[in-house]
Amino acid sequence: MQIFMKKFNGILLGDGFKEIPTDLETVWMYGKIKNNDLYLLNIIGLKDNLKISLEQYEVYKDITKRQFSKYGYNRIYLLNIYLTSEKSDLNEKLNDFIPNYQDELIDFHWVVNLTEGDIYVSNNQPNNFLNVYSIIESILNNEEYKNLEQIHYKSKFIPITAFLLAINTLIWVIMELVGSSTDSRTLIEFGALFSPAIIYHREYYRLFTAMFLHIGFSHLFYNMFALYLFGSRLEKVLGQYRYTILYIAAGLGGSLLSFGTVLFSEGSIRLAAGASGAIYGLQGAALYITMKTKSSLNGVSEGLLWIMTFGGLIFGFTSTNVDNMAHIGGLVTGYILMIVLNKSKNQELMKNNEIVE
Structure with a gap:
């Protein structure tokens, strides 16, 4: 809804409409004068199954009429546009609204379903209110809009995140049973990032397996909390395939930067483990989305993401035994990969001329 309104607002202002302040967060109003007729747009964002009351609307209509009729316009035309993201009986209810062309204020009603991408105008309503219909259409x-708008309407099913939570926890439990997750030998045996093993024995798989190991319960708990916080949201946004690519690539990006710093530090030995690189990659992707859409990611705002990201990095650099390079590598990889995924999705949309589910 916020994505739609951002674009709609820009076009309306460029088309000569003036924004009229309202007291409600999800109600926007615009006005335009043409041949001494006043054209008003009243845009209502319907959330949480908000119901439209005929009685309440009549009160609002009367207030609007009294507010603007004193300026001496020939006619006042009011178009109410209801923005919704789900199917409802609103279309049928609005069939009862029949414009009274003899009234001083003539009102109309349209419904815009942002999920389906269609505009409902009943038979007794006009669809030629200036050029507003074509603007909405x-x-x-628009392919970029359809790509971004999906962010708010994806499935609630998150099997990949659930699997990652389970496998990380299970491996940690097994490590505790056979030794200790804080024991260096156990970590190396289970596939931690151990620089001598990679350099001298070419055990490159450790760049991947290290993502699923954790050192101690607190390390596991914090990472799994962050994984659920960001992963559950991003999987709904990206879908399972793109989300999996993002997670693995960010984890590998973190491991590569962590290992790469060892190559340039003579005599340095590194033993590291954890999903932090992948999780910072999720944070990077979430930052890109919130910055691009200018809206929160299902309740997680851009401001909160910046606080968590910089707070985590500052904590890491002021603490000991924290693989900061893995965090930075994952963060940068996630952000850049999200740009690539977004562009590739736009290209796929243009190629198939349809919304990718």
Whole structure:
């Protein structure tokens, strides 16, 4: 909804409409004067199954009429546009609204379903309110808009995140049973990032397996909390395939930067483990999305993401035994990869001329 309104607002202002302040967060109003007629747009964002009351609307209509009729316009035209993201009986209810062309304020009602990407105008309503219909239609058919708008309407099913939570926890439990997750020998045996093994024995698989090991319960708990916080949201946004690519690539990016710093530090030996690189990659992807859409990611705002990201990095650099390079590598990889995934998704949309589910 915020994505739609950002684009709609920009086009309306460029088309000569003036924004009229309202007291409600999800209600926007615009006005335009043409041949001494006043054209008003009242845009209502419907959330949490908000119901439209005929009685309440009549009160609002009367207030609007009294507010603007004193300026001496020939006619006042009011178009109410209801933005929704789910199917409802609103379309049928609005069939009862029949414009009274003899009234001083003539009102109309449209419904815009942001999920389906369509505009509902009943038979007794006009669809030629200035050029507003074509403006809405152009936004809904815009490929970049359709790509970004999906962020808020993906499935609630998160099997990949659930699997990652389970496998990380299971491996940690097994490590505790056979030795200790804080024991260096156990970590090396289970596939931790151990620089001598990679350099001299070419055990490159450790760059991958290290992502699933954790050193102590607190390390596991914090990472799994962060994984659920960001992973559950991003999997809904990206879908299972893109989300899996993002997670693994960010984890490998973190491991590579962590290992790479050892190559340039003569005599340095590194033993590291954890999903932190992958999780920082999720944070990087979430930052890109919130910055691109100018809206929160299912309740996680851009500001909160910056605080968590910089707070985590500052904590890491002021603490001991923290693989900061893995965090930075994962963060940068996640952010850059999200740009690539977004562009590739736009290309796929253009190629197939449809919304990718």
